[in-house]
Amino acid sequence: MTMLGAEAVQPIELRGATLPDSERVLTTEAMTFLAELGARFAAPRAQLLQARRQRQEKIDAGALPGFLPATESIRKEDWQILGIPADLQDRRVEITGPVDRKMVINALNAQVRVFMADFEDSLAPSWEKVVQGQANLMDAVAGTIEYTNPANGKHYALDEDPAVLICRVRGLHLDEAHLQQDGQALPGALVDFALYFLHNHQALLSKGSGPYFYIPKLESHLEARWWAEVFAYSEERFGLQPGTIKVTCLIETLPAVFEMDEILYELRNNIVGLNCGRWDYIFSYIKTLKNHPDRVLPDRQVVTMEKPFLNAYSRLLIRTCHRRGALAMGGMAAFIPAKDPETQAKVLEKVTADKELEARNGHDGTWIAHPGLAQTAMGVMDQYIGDAPNQLGVSRESDAPITAEHLLQPCEGQATEQGMRANIRIAVQYIEAWISGNGCVPIYGLMEDAATAEISRASIWQWIRHGTVLDNGQLVTQALFEQMLNQELETVRQELGGQRFDSGRFEQAAELFRAITCAEQLTDFLTLPGYEILSKNTSNG
Numbered sequence: 001m002t003m004l005g006a007e008a009v010q011p012i013e014l015r016g017a018t019l020p021d022s023e024r025v026l027t028t029e030a031m032t033f034l035a036e037l038g039a040r041f042a043a044p045r046a047q048l049l050q051a052r053r054q055r056q057e058k059i060d061a062g063a064l065p066g067f068l069p070a071t072e073s074i075r076k077e078d079w080q081i082l083g084i085p086a087d088l089q090d091r092r093v094e095i096t097g098p099v100d101r102k103m104v105i106n107a108l109n110a111q112v113r114v115f116m117a118d119f120e121d122s123l124a125p126s127w128e129k130v131v132q133g134q135a136n137l138m139d140a141v142a143g144t145i146e147y148t149n150p151a152n153g154k155h156y157a158l159d160e161d162p163a164v165l166i167c168r169v170r171g172l173h174l175d176e177a178h179l180q181q182d183g184q185a186l187p188g189a190l191v192d193f194a195l196y197f198l199h200n201h202q203a204l205l206s207k208g209s210g211p212y213f214y215i216p217k218l219e220s221h222l223e224a225r226w227w228a229e230v231f232a233y234s235e236e237r238f239g240l241q242p243g244t245i246k247v248t249c250l251i252e253t254l255p256a257v258f259e260m261d262e263i264l265y266e267l268r269n270n271i272v273g274l275n276c277g278r279w280d281y282i283f284s285y286i287k288t289l290k291n292h293p294d295r296v297l298p299d300r301q302v303v304t305m306e307k308p309f310l311n312a313y314s315r316l317l318i319r320t321c322h323r324r325g326a327l328a329m330g331g332m333a334a335f336i337p338a339k340d341p342e343t344q345a346k347v348l349e350k351v352t353a354d355k356e357l358e359a360r361n362g363h364d365g366t367w368i369a370h371p372g373l374a375q376t377a378m379g380v381m382d383q384y385i386g387d388a389p390n391q392l393g394v395s396r397e398s399d400a401p402i403t404a405e406h407l408l409q410p411c412e413g414q415a416t417e418q419g420m421r422a423n424i425r426i427a428v429q430y431i432e433a434w435i436s437g438n439g440c441v442p443i444y445g446l447m448e449d450a451a452t453a454e455i456s457r458a459s460i461w462q463w464i465r466h467g468t469v470l471d472n473g474q475l476v477t478q479a480l481f482e483q484m485l486n487q488e489l490e491t492v493r494q495e496l497g498g499q500r501f502d503s504g505r506f507e508q509a510a511e512l513f514r515a516i517t518c519a520e521q522l523t524d525f526l527t528l529p530g531y532e533i534l535s536k537n538t539s540n541g
């Protein structure tokens with residue numbers, strides 16, 4: 001037992017297997033810091049999750065989310081965030097990717113400004129990946145990371161002048177089952193934060209950078225306050241100046257879009273920007289408004305950033321950030337490079353159009369999923385940002401006000417049989433990959449991760465719930481879904497080949513997909529039931 005002020009702190013119980021990197025990642029100091037953070041912040045995190053449920057109950061009963069009357073003064077008054085460090089001023093193109101060793105090296109060497117190393121949407125957080133991912137980032141920060149691909153002998157090492165590193169931690173809803181305190185799993189978010197911060201802050205600061213984080217899936221400014229307290233505690237604990245930790249928050253839930261000023265305010269010492277996490281945002285629109293029959297979304301393919309409700313979100317985020325001196329980051333076009341030149345030309349055209357829309361709106365940077373898109377994205381952002389580091393000068397103050405109605409407006413478009421079948425094939429293949437330990441996969445030429453797959457599966461639940469009629473006149477029911485699922489599993493088998501299909505976990509994936517799609521209540525995150533299966537499936541779980 002260690003002491004936290006006058007309190008005794010329960011130690012952390014390690015439930016995960018010992019791995020090659022365990023010794024240097026899960027040091028005594030790390031376990032002590034985790035115990036301190038768990039003792040202080042695990043119970044308040046449980047209360048925040050409870051508050052999410054309470055708010056959702058009201059929305060389920062007919063209320064709509066909106067700006068909070070109690071925090072109007074924060075929205076009205078003039079104040080600014082503390083500041084942005086030199087190496088975060090210019091973030092015009094950021095690459096994202098899971099914390100696999102080879103990809104970390106490739107991403108840091110990509111022709112981009114920032115690499116967001118992801119423990120979230122693109123990572124299936126098996127114990128092995130969590131521990132190895134931290135070790136990979138320790139080596140990346142030390143500059144010693146290397147990898148040789150056993151399949152072809154190709155060797156990887158860091159080039160000179162790698163991208164700036166930002167670590168994205170898990171969302172507040174996910175537990176880390178392999179680290180327990182008092183019989184309770186630690187929040188995954190605290191584990192990812194604590195390990196990356198503890199092991200790397202000194203090395204990062206000594207080379208003129210710092211402990212930088214992306215925080216995903218926030219739903220309220222009270223959650224931002226919780227993070228501000230975690231940061232303040234950690235800075236004081238390690239003798240750092242307040243505001244040393246720098247953070248960018250994803251605004252990727254519908255409730256959070258109404259609290260952007262408040263989130264910036266709560267985190268004003270630490271925050272440098274907000275990001276339009278469009279895929280989770282679309283998922284959250286479905287989830288939050290799931291009981292509202294007038295706000296059912298059409299086919300995923302037509303819900304693009306040009307749709308008025310998404311364009312309003314992007315523009316309000318830019319205006320809010322720039323007024324406070326914070327960066328307004330854009331999001332991810334899910335396209336990835338194609339092998340055949342004709343498709344590749346179309347991919348580049350679509351990526352260019354997407355990035356142009358963001359840059360024209362005034363975003364300070366954008367995301368890419370693959371190094372092969374760096375040049376295209378950089379070309380567009382350079383055109384708009386030029387020699388300046390960012391577009392903080394674009395205020396959007398003269399725009400007409402963006403209201404709750406704009407942010408909540410229904411999205412036009414059809415629900416089609418083709419769209420439903422595509423959603424089924426994508427969701428089942430993604431779930432199969434995730435429960436097998438792979439959180440990001442190319443499917444039909446697009447990057448699919450936890451956020452994009454959530455849209456596919458939640459859409460079908462919503463269409464069943466509201467009796468949506470497809471373009472072919474069919475009523476969406478559970479029976480129709482089950483019939484299509486069986487047919488589409490056969491299509492996937494043909495596409496992938498019997499050997500891959502039979503040696504995979506498609507039965508298990510279909511079972512989970514069926515359960516969450518036919519459930520009376522929409523499952524909050526597919527990764528919650530998925531995590532239990534993942535832990536059993538992965539040998540070190």
Ligand SMILES: CC(=O)SCCNC(=O)CCNC(=O)[C@H](O)C(C)(C)COP(=O)(O)OP(=O)(O)OC[C@H]1O[C@@H](n2cnc3c(N)ncnc32)[C@H](O)[C@@H]1OP(=O)(O)O
Nearest residue numbers: 096097103106107121122279332369370440441442447451
């Ligand atoms: C909604 C959101 O949250 S978006 C953020 C989360 N999502 C992501 O981060 C997506 C990250 N992207 C990826 O994981 C990958 O691009 C995938 C899985 C979609 C496709 O990967 P692959 O099938 O390996 O693509 P491909 O074969 O074309 O890769 C070519 C090379 O680029 C590398 N590469 C591809 N994407 C990335 C990336 N994001 N970061 C670093 N390297 C990458 C591959 O490792 C490969 O390297 P190699 O030639 O040295 O072997």
Ligand SMILES: O=CC(=O)O
Nearest residue numbers: 277278279280451
């Ligand atoms: O995290 C990003 C998103 O689009 O979701």
Ligand SMILES: [Mg+2]
Nearest residue numbers: 121277280451
């Ligand atoms: Mg997301």
